[in-house]
Amino acid sequence: MPVITSRDHPLIKRLIKLEESSPYRKRTGLTLLDGIHLIQIHCSILGKPENLIVSESYFADTDNKHFMDIIFGYKPPKITIVGDSLFRAISPVKTPTGILALISKPSLQEKTHNRKEVLSVLLETIQDPGNLGSILRSAAAANASHIYLSKHCADAWSPKTLRAAMGAHFFLHIYENSNLKQIAQQFPGTVIATSIQATKNLFEISLAGPTAFLFGNEGAGLSAEMIQAAHVNIAITMPGKTESLNVAAAAAICFFEKVRQDKYSSLSSTIGTK
Amino acid sequence: MPVITSRDHPLIKRLIKLEESSPYRKRTGLTLLDGIHLIQIHCSILGKPENLIVSESYFADTDNKHFMDIIFGYKPPKITIVGDSLFRAISPVKTPTGILALISKPSLQEKTHNRKEVLSVLLETIQDPGNLGSILRSAAAANASHIYLSKHCADAWSPKTLRAAMGAHFFLHIYENSNLKQIAQQFPGTVIATSIQATKNLFEISLAGPTAFLFGNEGAGLSAEMIQAAHVNIAITMPGKTESLNVAAAAAICFFEKVRQDKYSSLSSTIGTK
Numbered sequence: 256m257p258v259i260t261s262r263d264h265p266l267i268k269r270l271i272k273l274e275e276s277s278p279y280r281k282r283t284g285l286t287l288l289d290g291i292h293l294i295q296i297h298c299s300i301l302g303k304p305e306n307l308i309v310s311e312s313y314f315a316d317t318d319n320k321h322f323m324d325i326i327f328g329y330k331p332p333k334i335t336i337v338g339d340s341l342f343r344a345i346s347p348v349k350t351p352t353g354i355l356a357l358i359s360k361p362s363l364q365e366k367t368h369n370r371k372e373v374l375s376v377l378l379e380t381i382q383d384p385g386n387l388g389s390i391l392r393s394a395a396a397a398n399a400s401h402i403y404l405s406k407h408c409a410d411a412w413s414p415k416t417l418r419a420a421m422g423a424h425f426f427l428h429i430y431e432n433s434n435l436k437q438i439a440q441q442f443p444g445t446v447i448a449t450s451i452q453a454t455k456n457l458f459e460i461s462l463a464g465p466t467a468f469l470f471g472n473e474g475a476g477l478s479a480e481m482i483q484a485a486h487v488n489i490a491i492t493m494p495g496k497t498e499s500l501n502v503a504a505a506a507a508i509c510f511f512e513k514v515r516q517d518k519y520s521s522l523s524s525t526i527g528t529k
Numbered sequence: 530m531p532v533i534t535s536r537d538h539p540l541i542k543r544l545i546k547l548e549e550s551s552p553y554r555k556r557t558g559l560t561l562l563d564g565i566h567l568i569q570i571h572c573s574i575l576g577k578p579e580n581l582i583v584s585e586s587y588f589a590d591t592d593n594k595h596f597m598d599i600i601f602g603y604k605p606p607k608i609t610i611v612g613d614s615l616f617r618a619i620s621p622v623k624t625p626t627g628i629l630a631l632i633s634k635p636s637l638q639e640k641t642h643n644r645k646e647v648l649s650v651l652l653e654t655i656q657d658p659g660n661l662g663s664i665l666r667s668a669a670a671a672n673a674s675h676i677y678l679s680k681h682c683a684d685a686w687s688p689k690t691l692r693a694a695m696g697a698h699f700f701l702h703i704y705e706n707s708n709l710k711q712i713a714q715q716f717p718g719t720v721i722a723t724s725i726q727a728t729k730n731l732f733e734i735s736l737a738g739p740t741a742f743l744f745g746n747e748g749a750g751l752s753a754e755m756i757q758a759a760h761v762n763i764a765i766t767m768p769g770k771t772e773s774l775n776v777a778a779a780a781a782i783c784f785f786e787k788v789r790q791d792k793y794s795s796l797s798s799t800i801g802t803k
Binding site: 385389392393394395396397398399419421422423426458491492493494495496497498499500501503504505506507508511512514515517518519 | 659663666667668669670671672673693695696697700732765766767768769770771772773774775777778779780781782785786788789791792793
């Protein structure tokens with residue numbers, strides 16, 4: 256099979272642009288999945304991707320070939336082989352996995368059947384793709400259904416966010432450029448804002464019924480407007496001398512306090528103060 | 530003041546090496562703090578750093594100068610000014626803050642007074658500096674005291690880990706290259722291993738008394754040896770279709786379940802199954 260080694264090859268140029276440019280990803284509706292694990296999840300939920308880009312040494316490894324046979328069966332996607340050093344240049348990570356898939360962003364209709372919003376997440380100007388991906392991953396694990404992103408959030412479908420979310424995208428309804436205030440007003444349950452200044456404590460409120468958590472920017476936190484739009488404002492008790500959490504860590508704590516209360520509902524009703 | 534613009538300047542070479550090389554940081558006992566926020570925390574706990582490296586435009590900004598006056602008072606550290614494009618080259622981040630401090634890693638004796646180990650953390654081969662930093666940050670917020678890292682963990686004192694931990698380092702006793710098995714055996718309380726295969730659930734066990742949580746590598750999880758070294762093995766209930774959490778998210782959930790139970794001890798005793 257021919258091996259692409261030139262940075263000037265049209266496909267390579269396109270891949271680099273997809274890697275780097277959020278507007279280009281939005282315009283084309285395309286993105287890149289990095290690593291066989293993400294690609295495998297895509298296959299099981301949305302089917303095989305159309306194009307794989309594989310490094311020369313990845314393709315030469317018989318273990319990898321065997322694994323690809325298992326995942327893709329007798330009708331594999333189109334495979335393009337790229338020289339190792341060029342592959343490193345197009346890969347978003349320092350130690351590339353050796354395999355990328357070029358995919359169309361799934362439309363919301365393609366996602367799992369419509370689900371009730373028992374746990375939803377509203378994100379205001381989250382900047383870091385790693386944080387955003389980690390929030391999506393925790394949300395999916397906690398069985399959240401809908402994720403709403405304000406304007407100026409990191410791109411939910413960037414390769415970095417996708418990698419950090421480990422497949423969570425394919426189980427969630429993700430709405431970018433949302434009007435969070437309107438969504439909070441229409442949410443059929445309790446909207447909970449998280450902010451370090453709040454006087455109520457996460458562990459003291461009841462999270463029974465549909466719940467939407469609101470998280471703000473890594474530096475600035477939630478805007479005053481969104482704090483007002485919420486029904487309840489909570490902080491997470493922090494007994495330590497440092498009093499701040501990474502937003503993805505805070506989100507995980509909130510989501511799994513909801514999971515805990517839902518599973519041990521007798522407890523949540525005894526401590527509910529809502 | 531003179532502005533350094535050459536990559537060949539001995540200080541610049543040293544800063545790049547400190548940024549990139551963990552062995553060099555270990556040999557010299559030095560590291561870099563990125564951003565005024567981290568530097569400010571260092572000042573309040575351990576005193577002023579000796580050397581600041583500031584970008585030309587950062588130094589030209591009167592707001593920044595004013596802020597530096599507030600933090601450092603009339604006896605500021607030595608300031609070296611570096612041209613903007615060179616500063617970008619030595620900075621570990623894409624959008625540099627414009628200020629770095631060259632510091633000595635504090636010795637364990639310099640840390641806050643000795644504390645009982647009520648909440649400790651054992652980390653086996655955690656690879657990602659962002660994850661490691663986030664775990665340290667959550668641990669400090671949850672009032673953990675001791676952190677033990679196995680061999681082959683990411684460097685706890687790398688600029689990336691420091692940035693993700695947001696000052697947590699200065700409140701924790703951090704032991705690198707630890708023999709985790711021995712530490713688990715000698716720990717004066719319950720040692721809890723977290724693994725996805727465990728049948729017990731975090732939310733069903735009592736976390737009363739001194740507790741040490743054990744977390745494993747991002748990909749491989751904990752080794753069989755460390756799972757055996759623990760008193761209890763737990764998983765975090767995940768009702769969603771994806772069943773995995775980022776290790777830093779899992780750690781945050783565990784630490785704050787301990788915080789919750791300690792604060793609402795009547796609850797923890799009613800559901801304790803330990």
